[in-house]
Amino acid sequence: MRFPHPSELDRSNSVFLPNVVLDYAVSPYCPGKDAKVLLAVADKVFSASAGRELDPVAVALTFRAIGASTGLTRGAVRKAVARLVGEGALCRNGTLYTFNLGAGPYPRLLLQEAVA
């Protein structure tokens, strides 16, 4: 196992993440655990949408599955998901997770910041 060189990156070993998602995850508005959860879900969602670039599909995930990807406990994942959904960074319907990139500013907080 080794790290792929940028020239070797392809669909089999990389995922295309929307810049807004990545920017929000690393921004000061997003705490570290939330960032991990957001990126883990983004990885799943945008890996599943391969072939339809940046067209998010809904994927079924459990807190346990997200916890396994992030190294967080289920409780921590639950709280982080609640915060992210509240911010508008993540869409959740039961166990289905997706991103709402086309409906408006992503996420709502960034627009508020821009307006302010």
Next chain:
Amino acid sequence: METKTGSNPWIPNSTQTPDCLFDELMPVLEGTDSKIMFYLARQTFGWRRPSCRLSYAEFAAGTGVDVRWTRRRLLYLLEVGILRREQTRTPRGRQYLYSLNLEMDLPGCIETLRSRKIPTIIKRVNECAAEGNQLTMGLETHSTLGLDAHSTLGLETHSTLGLDAHSTLGLDAHSTLGLQTQVKAHTKTNKYLKPPLAPGGAGGTVPKNPPAGASPEMPAKVRLRIEVCEQLGIDDRPTERAIERQAERALRSQPAEAIVAAMVAQYQAYMALNAAGRLVFTVGPDKFFGQGLWHDTKRWTVKESSAGAASVGMQPSGTPPSEEEIESSRRFFESKWMALKSRQNSGLQLNSMEKSQLRYFAEMLGPERVTKLEAELGRLAEAV
């Protein structure tokens, strides 16, 4: 990269991110470390460039982490090998080019990260178990574990107790472990650890300080430390660390044998002065070695003259000891030896300095006198 809904301004471009960042590194990295790593990925992969010139302040501003903490986490990631940086000198000063380390040894990095997430107390327990020492220190003061002085845990990194990197021991204040003394050494964590104890000691006592000599594959400073500690009977960690630090410095200019001889001789001389009451201020062995007193006798705060100096060979030149002085120092040694020995007999733990003093007094008094004093102590104990 164009998207299918390119007319929508809220779906901008994307960043091609390697899967191994998500699958391998993110589960073992802390939240802040993940943010820093992905921030750098965004700045490099997102702009199609191999590296990126960034300052600590820019990292901090981009991630919302405190500058000092950002610096610490960046240095940690560089040390582990996830990130890489190159220093460049410009007219404006020194600058760093950061990039993800594409040649990193992923399994090695992950192993390092996992081992570093283990709480310090578990590492200490692992070390104690591997060395076969009784857990008499650390646990009593830190923990609510209920471990007594004679128990040995045998906790491993992936231990049977289920103490993983995320758990804070998982043992509450009321739990009683009932662990037997089947010690399992986790030799992978430290190649210098002594071999595990042979099984069969369940419920019994584990020999303290099992004999273990220095092996040639050890670094010179470790060999030197082991030799000095064996000769002086030192077994506490702060002193061992201090000796290693001093040895590392001294080895640049002196051979190892000379350093060992100097350390042992100076420590014994210092102890002798201390026992004779000729020191104004005394320090423990950790400070004696750590502060460099072992090679700088001018810093010893020796009194001008004292009665106990005759027998320890520190008499000022030209004044042979009188009978009275020798008798005085003998009485002093006897009283000190009896005080320490009675403390030891009553079950109290002596520190390494007291143990050394006890040995030194016994040497000074001689075996016959020691036997008599032991008998006297026995009689006193029976009377009590």
